Amino acid sequence: xxxxxxxxxxxxxxxxxxxxxxxxxxxxxxxxxxxxxxxxxxxxxxxxxxxxxxxxxxxxxxxxxxxxxxxxxxxxxxxxxxxxxxxxxxxxxxxxxxxxxxxxxxxxxxxxxxxxxxxxxxxxxxxxxxxxxxxxxxxxxxxxxxxxxxxxxxxxxxxxxxxxxxxxxxxxxxx
Numbered sequence: 332x333x334x335x336x337x338x339x340x341x342x343x344x345x346x347x348x349x350x351x352x353x354x355x356x357x358x359x360x361x362x363x364x365x366x367x368x369x370x371x372x373x374x375x376x377x378x379x380x381x382x383x384x385x386x387x388x389x390x391x392x393x394x395x396x397x398x399x400x401x402x403x404x405x406x407x408x409x410x411x412x413x414x415x416x417x418x419x420x421x422x423x424x425x426x427x428x429x430x431x432x433x434x435x436x437x438x439x440x441x442x443x444x445x446x447x448x449x450x451x452x453x454x455x456x457x458x459x460x461x462x463x464x465x466x467x468x469x470x471x472x473x474x475x476x477x478x479x480x481x482x483x484x485x486x487x488x489x490x491x492x493x494x495x496x497x498x499x500x501x502x503x504x505x506x
Contacts, residue, residue: 349418358418364449369490373456375483377438377467380475384433387471394470398431401440401470405429405463409444409455416458420450427455429463438467441486453488 351357387397394400406427413421425445432439442459444452464480472478489495 356418358420361420361449364492366448367490368445368447369451369488370443370445371451371453371456371488372441372443372486373460373484374486375440375460375464376481377440377464378479378481379436379438379471381436383471383475384436384438386474387438388433392470393473397467397470401431401463401466402429404466405442405459408462409442409459412455412458416454419454422446422448422450422452422455424452424455427459429459440464451488451491453485457483457485
């Protein structure tokens with residue numbers, strides 16, 4: 332592998348794949364990687380007031396259907412991740428879903444992204460959750476200026492050389 336393709340190593344042996352030995356940011360070369368089916372799920376939460384959740388539940392927010400708009404925004408964001416995150420590869424996505432769970436004073440968000448390709452879809456799933464949450468915020472901020480978005484995180488990924496990883500369970504190799 333050329334110097335251009337190498338990554339730096341942190342203490343403990345973890346590779347920073349988007350940093351060249353010179354310290355410069357770089358896009359990872361995935362040209363030699365095998366295409367595999369890859370799936371990632373992510374989650375997050377919008378904390379707000381019971382009044383806002385009631386408006387969402389009854390579809391009576393002044394700006395319109397909050398969950399429909401947030402779902403579309405999340406899907407669009409997943410499709411445009413490489414335009415938003417500088418070192419992400421553009422991917423052909425096979426599927427993106429964004430789902431919501433309404434609590435008493437929160438909106439739970441879950442996204443799933445799938446592709447068959449040379450690189451994973453973790454960033455697409457996380458971006459879908461983040462932008463869906465921002466859309467809920469935007470559509471409801473007139474009622475609650477104190478809305479908080481939190482817990483945006485990868486839950487699980489599978490496919491590729493690194494195999495399956497699940498939050499709280501560590502990594503597993505395929506096989």
